[in-house]
Amino acid sequence: MEIFAVRPARGRVVHLHSPGYQPSEKPRPQADRVGMCGHAIWPNGNPPVAYVPVSLKDALKWTSLEPSDSDPRPTWSYCRPCLGHVVSALGLQRFVLTYIATGVER
Numbered sequence: 001m002e003i004f005a006v007r008p009a010r011g012r013v014v015h016l017h018s019p020g021y022q023p024s025e026k027p028r029p030q031a032d033r034v035g036m037c038g039h040a041i042w043p044n045g046n047p048p049v050a051y052v053p054v055s056l057k058d059a060l061k062w063t064s065l066e067p068s069d070s071d072p073r074p075t076w077s078y079c080r081p082c083l084g085h086v087v088s089a090l091g092l093q094r095f096v097l098t099y100i101a102t103g104v105e106r
Contacts, residue, residue, distance in 0.1 A: 003086060005059030005078075006041045006051060012074050014062060015039050016082035017053060023085055036089070037081035 006015045015035030022028055023038040033042040033051070043050045062076050087096050 001089060003036075003056060004053035005056055005062070006035060007054065007062070008076060009043075012076045013079050014059060014076050015041055015079045016056075016086055017041060018086075018089065021085070021089065035079060035082050036085035037079055039079065039082075 001018055001021075003016055003018045006017050008014060015037065017035050019032050021036055023034070023036055028034060028038070030042075033040065035041050041051050063078065087093055
């Protein structure tokens with residue numbers, strides 16, 4: 001399963017996308033135009049911001065910086081429902097729950 005990140009057209013939430021992924025049993029005719037959570041990711045805005053899939057490795061750099069005096073914009077964050085769908089789609093539920101249950105320091 002390929003999973004990509006989608007740069008926010010506006011706002012600060014990064015959605016995740018997997019081509020052909022259906023977020024629910026209800027068929028979505030435009031499954032390739034929604035995030036894993038079902039949020040629209042097609043070109044929008046004025047001027048339109050195009051959907052460009054980016055590897056997760058590269059997208060991790062988007063959320064690595066905290067706001068600073070030179071760049072006070074809020075940090076982008078990943079869509080929580082998309083993250084849940086990724087965990088479920090990859091069968092990582094037990095791993096994640098075990099990780100949390102073992103008291104990992106935050």
